[in-house]
């Protein structure tokens with residue numbers, strides 16, 4: 084808005100080039116509004132972090148046992164009740180995709196690297212104030228009020244995901 088106001092003060096003849104030049108950042112922003120990646124090489128039990136709109140997105144390749152356990156949690160135990168099946172794509176429950184930003188005060192939780200602590204529920208642990216998330220990214224313990232958010236995404240092939 085500030086730039087547009089600035090250009091408005093310049094004579095019409097002088098506006099043409101600066102206006103076109105100002106379009107370039109807009110195109111860059113558009114390109115970043117989606118993130119696409121092939122996650123096929125991520126082994127079971129491991130995770131990869133993608134960047135989407137300046138935020139980390141955690142992609143974890145869950146084991147069959149983790150998927151089963153996440154699906155069996157009693158909704159009554161959850162602070163922010165949500166079934167695991169509502170947080171993954173049908174037929175792709177082995178892949179959990181969540182925004183890696185703690186819902187307490189915005190730290191990036193630990194649990195992506197094999198050496199990271201994963202908290203009491205084997206998901207992620209936010210060391211800032213001690214929030215524990217489970218293998219579905221749901222808040223289980225600590226001050227965070229809500230589950231790790233699931234971004235808008237889709238599988239564009241068996242192993243390719245597009246976020247945004």
Ligand code: FES
Nearest residue numbers: 185187188209212
């Ligand atoms: S920011 Fe994660 S527990 Fe406070």
